[in-house]
Amino acid sequence: MSAISAAERIRLEKKFPDVFRHIFARRFGLPFGIGLTLLYLVFCWFFFGVGPAVQNGKWDRAAIYVQDWYSWRAQPRLRFTDDAVVPQWSSRGQYAEGATIDWLTPHEDGTMTATFGRDSDRLDISTTRVDVYVGGVAYPVTITEDGVFAPADVPPAIEQDRQKVLVDYGFAGQAEIRANQVSIQRRFLGWANFLYDPKSPLWGHDLFSTLGLIFSGERVVPEMSNAELVLKEWLGNRAWQHGDILAKLVQTLVMAFIGTLLATLVAFPLAFIAARNITQKRAANWFMKRFFDFIRSVDMLIWALFFTRGFGPGPIPGIAAIFFTDTGALGKVYAEALENVDDKQREGIKSVGASAAAVNRFGVVPQVLPVFVSQSLYFWESNIRSATIIGAVGAGGIGLKLLESMGTNSDWDKVAYMVLLILLVVFVFDNISNAIRSRLIGTANS
Amino acid sequence: MADIASSPDGLTPASQTLLRHYRSQVVTRRVYSILISLGVLAALVMAMGYANAANSGKFFDRLPYMFDFIKNFVPRDPLEIFRAMFGLESPYFDGSAKYDYTAGGVYLTDSLYIPSFVYQLIITVNIAVVSTFIGAGLAFCLCFFAATNLVGAGAVRWFMRRTMEVLRAFPEIVIAGLLTAVLSIGPIAAIVAVSLHTVGALGKLFFEVVENADMKPDEGLKSVGATWLERVRYAIVPQVLPNFVSYTLLRLEVNVRASTIIGAVGGGGIGEVFRLSIGRDYAAQTYAIIIMLLVTIIVIDQFSGWLRRRLVGNQGFELARGSV
Numbered sequence: 001m002s003a004i005s006a007a008e009r010i011r012l013e014k015k016f017p018d019v020f021r022h023i024f025a026r027r028f029g030l031p032f033g034i035g036l037t038l039l040y041l042v043f044c045w046f047f048f049g050v051g052p053a054v055q056n057g058k059w060d061r062a063a064i065y066v067q068d069w070y071s072w073r074a075q076p077r078l079r080f081t082d083d084a085v086v087p088q089w090s091s092r093g094q095y096a097e098g099a100t101i102d103w104l105t106p107h108e109d110g111t112m113t114a115t116f117g118r119d120s121d122r123l124d125i126s127t128t129r130v131d132v133y134v135g136g137v138a139y140p141v142t143i144t145e146d147g148v149f150a151p152a153d154v155p156p157a158i159e160q161d162r163q164k165v166l167v168d169y170g171f172a173g174q175a176e177i178r179a180n181q182v183s184i185q186r187r188f189l190g191w192a193n194f195l196y197d198p199k200s201p202l203w204g205h206d207l208f209s210t211l212g213l214i215f216s217g218e219r220v221v222p223e224m225s226n227a228e229l230v231l232k233e234w235l236g237n238r239a240w241q242h243g244d245i246l247a248k249l250v251q252t253l254v255m256a257f258i259g260t261l262l263a264t265l266v267a268f269p270l271a272f273i274a275a276r277n278i279t280q281k282r283a284a285n286w287f288m289k290r291f292f293d294f295i296r297s298v299d300m301l302i303w304a305l306f307f308t309r310g311f312g313p314g315p316i317p318g319i320a321a322i323f324f325t326d327t328g329a330l331g332k333v334y335a336e337a338l339e340n341v342d343d344k345q346r347e348g349i350k351s352v353g354a355s356a357a358a359v360n361r362f363g364v365v366p367q368v369l370p371v372f373v374s375q376s377l378y379f380w381e382s383n384i385r386s387a388t389i390i391g392a393v394g395a396g397g398i399g400l401k402l403l404e405s406m407g408t409n410s411d412w413d414k415v416a417y418m419v420l421l422i423l424l425v426v427f428v429f430d431n432i433s434n435a436i437r438s439r440l441i442g443t444a445n446s
Numbered sequence: 447m448a449d450i451a452s453s454p455d456g457l458t459p460a461s462q463t464l465l466r467h468y469r470s471q472v473v474t475r476r477v478y479s480i481l482i483s484l485g486v487l488a489a490l491v492m493a494m495g496y497a498n499a500a501n502s503g504k505f506f507d508r509l510p511y512m513f514d515f516i517k518n519f520v521p522r523d524p525l526e527i528f529r530a531m532f533g534l535e536s537p538y539f540d541g542s543a544k545y546d547y548t549a550g551g552v553y554l555t556d557s558l559y560i561p562s563f564v565y566q567l568i569i570t571v572n573i574a575v576v577s578t579f580i581g582a583g584l585a586f587c588l589c590f591f592a593a594t595n596l597v598g599a600g601a602v603r604w605f606m607r608r609t610m611e612v613l614r615a616f617p618e619i620v621i622a623g624l625l626t627a628v629l630s631i632g633p634i635a636a637i638v639a640v641s642l643h644t645v646g647a648l649g650k651l652f653f654e655v656v657e658n659a660d661m662k663p664d665e666g667l668k669s670v671g672a673t674w675l676e677r678v679r680y681a682i683v684p685q686v687l688p689n690f691v692s693y694t695l696l697r698l699e700v701n702v703r704a705s706t707i708i709g710a711v712g713g714g715g716i717g718e719v720f721r722l723s724i725g726r727d728y729a730a731q732t733y734a735i736i737i738m739l740l741v742t743i744i745v746i747d748q749f750s751g752w753l754r755r756r757l758v759g760n761q762g763f764e765l766a767r768g769s770v
Contacts, residue, residue: 037579044576048569048633062628251500254493261490297743301707301717302736305724309519310512314501385615389704392619392711393721396500399619403711406623419620426615 068412072192078182080127084110096198103186114184117172130177132158132167141165141177148177191413197238245401249421252397255315256383259322264376267327271334272360278338296328300390308394318395322383330379337371370440377433384426398422521730530734533561544728567738569633570715574701577637581644582694589652590678595661613646619711626712636713640704648697655689656682688757695750702746
């Protein structure tokens, strides 16, 4: 921006004195405000102890948790018996019993080979020694009575930790060699057994072969058709609990739906009492508005916990919490909308001698109904989110399921799955309610 | 209103056709209205049946328990509520936590102290304020890149808007839960969770305000060769700032509630204390917290409402509630 001459400047200053008069608050208000905010944030840094908390955080575990979102771990323990290495899986193992696993090959002499992504990264495991291959180079790790010992000058991927040896292959996995067993964590991209669990007769099928099964002939089990079997096995997946998760998701949606709808139905008549121009009794207006303010201001959390105590965990306390909070909020919004109606239509109806009910029905409701409905749709949308959260404090639904899965600290893939489902549902309902709204009030996006 | 012209005699044929069409339209409309109402009603009944079946106790079985709970859930004397609120010693104190109101108070000096609940409430409100600041700051920086009138590149806008959408819809408890697992229980998880959601919610409202801004000042600056940053700073920001501040205040109201709830699922603060006290049947403490929360929320709502009215006049801000 170019400068102007001094004469021009004086002329402008004379012509528009208001523009050039600096009010202190206007001139320094913004930097002052920003400075205060920063000071406050610094204070909170110490108030909440952010520094120490971040320092003490288990960030290595955080990396594992985040990896768990999009990948899965196979965790066999290879136990040493007298003369052979025997894999042992937890009850929630991802492989069916006796399945051939391409990265874990047993040999006839009782030894075992575990590969980590490629042939040059592998463990040749016998009961007396483990040959650790890192990048194609072998490092023999000897197993004795007193412990496990790696040779000298090993690369950083191999680490001697007192009596055991740790091997780290990065994303592909880790191994922990002890005197009596080798624990292996082998990580793969994707979600294991997302379709069927290992105990299912359909285990091993992917999406395409499943489609093939549904549309092709022979029955896998004689009792039911393939489509039925696929649905049953998928919903009944023991590892992923699709049926349970979907039911919980529906519970959350139902909570938001019933809560908002009941709140709408109750707030609708009450708002007519609260509106100054419709009910001409000051006391009734005041009382109704304070009532709305009161139930709106009691936090949803309070309602939720209160009703959870009364009704037990499940969707009912969630519905009640949403119903109470939103009756207040919707009542307030509706009353405001009613107070802004155009009086001409009411006067027109009144002038032909209609009763009070008819005046409201034909003079007021047609004006406010689109606004009411679109408000309720907004609330429904936001209540889907609220229902997720109050579900977590005990009202059930997907929120509680999320909290439980996070509590185990090993089901982060399931958490990711539920998050995706929630995002999808929110997205779909967003679009539905936007479509209804734009048809009602005729604006494209608001 | 079909009965207004109920006697068609004396009308011209053209008017009669008009009347007929009008009536048939009214009939169609009513049929649709009734069908939609019936559909919604049926959905409601089905959903209620489902909810009742999914609950751990059925509604009508549990209703007496609910009333019993309300009836029995009263403190031993009304003053107990205030003793709990201000951390005073209770005459019923018998060594149990139920009547121990003095625990958890923060002593500034030997005699001056902050009662436990007040301190927890300060934590909760602070969480809300900090996350509103952080969220509003980030949303302020991002919103200009999502506005059609400022950024030509569709890809940038698309990316910004989708980011905000995801941040808005992402369940807060998951962020809080993940951070709780890493940082152990504490307010930081709540701050991050609420802040991220605030970025998404405010970002959307902000860029809509920016898109509705008057572009004449921008053209003026453009004509003298101002850079993009200068244009945003001197043409757009002064116009949108009052609206931004007012939306931020509205958000603060929402965030106080949100931080209470997040607190209850592991973020600390008054939410957690409340969950524990109602779960353990500590009536006096529960009522004390309810009253304190109610007062806090009303005070913050009133204050921010007053400030907003001063900033932008009486606008229908509640309209934006759903998108918040």
